[in-house]
Amino acid sequence: MKPLDPRLLRHARAARRYIAITAVTGVVTAGLVIAQALLIAHALAPVVTGTAGWDHVVGLLPALAGVVALRTAVLVLQESWAHRAATGVITELREQVLVRAVALGPRWLAAEQGPAVVTLVTRGLDDLEPYFVRYLPQLVLAATVTPATLAVVFGLDLVAALTLALTLPLIPVFMWLIGVLTQRFAADRLVTMQRLGAQLLDLLAGLGTLKALGREHGPGHRVGELGRAYARTTMSTLRVAFLSGAVLEFLASIGVALVAVGVGMRLVYGQVDLFTGLAVIMLAPEVYRPLREVGAQFHASADGIAAAAQSFAVIEQPLPAPGTSPAPDLAITDIVLDDVSVAAPGRSTWAPSGLSARLRPGRVVALVGPSGAGKTTAADLVLGLLRPDTGAIRLVPTGADAGTGVDLADVDPGSWWAQVAWVPQRPVIVPATVRSNVLADPAGEIDERALAAARATGFDEVVAALPGGWDTRLGQGGVGLSLGQRQRLALTRALLGRHPLVVLDEPTAHLDARAEAHVLAAVDALRGQGRTVLVIAHREALIARADDVVHVSARAAAEPVAR
CATH class of the missing domain: 3.40.50.300 (P-loop containing nucleotide triphosphate hydrolases)
Structure with a gap:
């Protein structure tokens, strides 16, 4: 599944509304992030250089407090909509998968492992919540905050902007490399979970017969093996998540450090004023943060992405054209x-x-x-x-x-x-x-x-x-x-x-x-x-x-x- 699969917008009405709201909140967040950095730099730079006193800072505090309050309100609004959208999308996909599975009939369910569909519409689709609550908002912020802050830095300091522009692509490259590996682990985890669910359903359905024949322990051992395999694939995904998070943090820290060192050296030699230096140093982490968070949250949503891809495979199964004539009495x-x-x-x-x-x-x-x-x-x-x-x-x-x-x-x-x-x-x-x-x-x-x-x-x-x-x-x-x-x-x-x-x-x-x-x-x-x-x-x-x-x-x- 792509970071934002068009099929999700086609099959889930709640996703379309959420994407529109998230895009608006992303644009507002980008403006507030830039306003906050510029206000702080404008407040502190004259005081540090001695051209203004603390009265100047006090005069800007209400505006700064308003920006912080607005950022908090936007974050709360976005979080609440994210949880609602996740619930709505999961419900819609569950309904569509169940309706299509019923329409495809018992023969298809038997051939395509009906228990796997049961696992998909229960535990599998629940993993979509991290995708909507954590991953998708950061993806939208990466498309709004990152280019907006980078554009402001270009207007303030060309050298710092070029440093950011040259180091920024390293994060998506590493995200892609790590994401390919994580998707494989997530797909393996979902398949193992479906196999475990199928074994449990079969075991429960035939438990009376197995006990009568004295064969109940054999399937129990098999379910135990599948449970351990599921635990191993889950831990593999978490291990990759922790390692990739460390790599992305390291790359972002190096990029911010290069910008800070360059700004500091040019401040010493008077090649840049303090207001510009402070603004650039505060905006530099905001350029990297959305992309870094996208990489970090991708692992939490990978299982949901794999489940959604399987849901689309079921929903898009072709059906024979239904009849239209009314049934006779x-x-x-x-x-x-x-x-x-x-x-x-x-x-x-x-x-x-x-x-x-x-x-x-x-x-x-x-x-x-x-x-x-x-x-x-x-x-x-x-x-x-x-x-x-x-x-x-x-x-x-x-x-x-x-x-x-x-x-x-x-x-x-x-x-x-x-x-x-x-x-x-x-x-x-x-x-x-x-x-x-x-x-x-x-x-x-x-x-x-x-x-x-x-x-x-x-x-x-x-x-x-x-x-x-x-x-x-x-x-x-x-x-x-x-x-x-x-x-x-x-x-x-x-x-x-x-x-x-x-x-x-x-x-x-x-x-x-x-x-x-x-x-x-x-x-x-x-x-x-x-x-x-x-x-x-x-x-x-x-x-x-x-x-x-x-x-x-x-x-x-x-x-x-x-x-």
Whole structure:
């Protein structure tokens, strides 16, 4: 990423406002820095030479105090805007990355390591704050204060100005050399952090299985190794930061010393007056300071810059053109899968391969087949999260010829998803009350319809056993309920909905016989409401409940295929 990447201004509205305000404060700061140096020199030079007394100094004190107060006010304003802008930009980028990741679909997330995206939008983008609060203001000051003060020095003393002009380029050169090295360390640190996050997410998701198999210690050692690698890359970045800071301070000190020595020698020989000498000596450090601070703050912002670059890579991923036609009413529409195949990324396989099926309202369709055959992918096709590589999915009026209707790819996704309910194996349950999770309304009324849906799924028994009934608070992911109880909650929510199409991903997986019976009753209730039900099934009891059974199979391809 460049010091100020144009993509940041394009994707973050808060960044554009902040850059404009920082440019204004930079110009004001440049004027105040010059005014302060000239006022001090004008106050002290006549007193030292004996041409004026302390009354002269007292007369200039109010102006000097006003300049100092204005510098303080500008600094406070700039700092406050920096923190607000950092929060705003991080929020905007997070939202855009999440929206684009969802739009790219589950296949892209699986291929591009979804946990890395999770790490990016959480801990990764937080590192942008030092970039806005520390680095970017100094970059603007380097573009305003440095040339302004150098121009004033040129007007005061040509020799000192030439000394500054000749030594000043050394700082950007060393900054560039050190920055290239730091960027590599920052990129390595972000990759290590993403790998660590992915390992932790995988470990937490499969911890129960690992403990059952007695294999929980192996992944723990791997996470420990990644943690130590992350610490090493972080310390490497800090080491470079400290060393580069020392180098930049040394170069700036040498430059100021050369100016001071030259001014001092010419003061002795009367080649320059005291006012000019004092002003030049006070302005010389201000010429170097912004560039020196840019180099020093670059290391604090390097991690954020690397995270922003990855964010732009996600945000700018191309998307297929969405459909624009409104979705037909699925209560009177058949969904026809016509010889659809999907390429399995990185594998010489089509999964599913040549799948044909017709989903009718009021019927339960079960997708069956071995693991890896493409059952979940087929469900993603129906959900509109994925497009087939060959074949088509058409929406046909009930009873009409299968070759008619509209292609799902031409349908507006929003109007399609408004008619679809999805119940995954691990339902989404937010930290709130049972009432909120079932009704999607914290103040919703548990009416007879809600009670009937709970009875149909057996969730009424769960509510009766909870300490607070419908107002019992649940934790993240449904903590407080067993897996079977969470499944019943999700099915109750689906029954209460008005969605004509319901997709169930193996709803009886990991359930005992009693919990399975409640799920089967819920499937019957969905069919009784006239819904179109698509279910991924492995258990015989669930397959036996289906009206239509569709066998899904994979087929080997001649060479690896990718979407």
